[in-house]
Amino acid sequence: MLNSCVNPTEPSSWIDASGNLILAHPEVIRRYYREIDVTLIRENLKLTPVQRLRKLEEFVAFIKKLEGAERQSLADDVSIQVVGLDALIRLKNAAGRARDLEAVAELLLIKEERKRISSPDRPSIAPHAKP
Secondary structure: OEOOOOOOOOHHHHEEOOOOEOOOOHHHHHHHHHOOOHHHHHHHHOOOHHHHHHHHHHHHHHHHHHOOOEEEEEEOOEEEEEOOHHHHHHHHHHHOOHHHHHHHHHHHHHHHHHHHHHOOOOOOOOOOOOO
């Protein structure tokens, strides 16, 4: 038995008489759908099954490479796994979403800047010699 929905946008009306969330409530579906990035789903649906399997194989291979990623401690009981810039670029490319591809463009700029800064051909600023 369902509570009567006086106001469908009111979360308390999403609960049935037993106290369970009504997942099929239109407002619940609308709010969850708003958080879903469907661009990746649409892009993958354009692929053939073989192409999808190849993407999956590439992703699995990438995840295996992440297993060797460096762990850094943030606090005594908190640590995170950190990937390098190249790995992050590969991961974003593998995701293939528009926002990830935009991030790849920015990451490539960062990579180029790092190369430029660390280049041995970069002119150094030598202190002026005192006469």
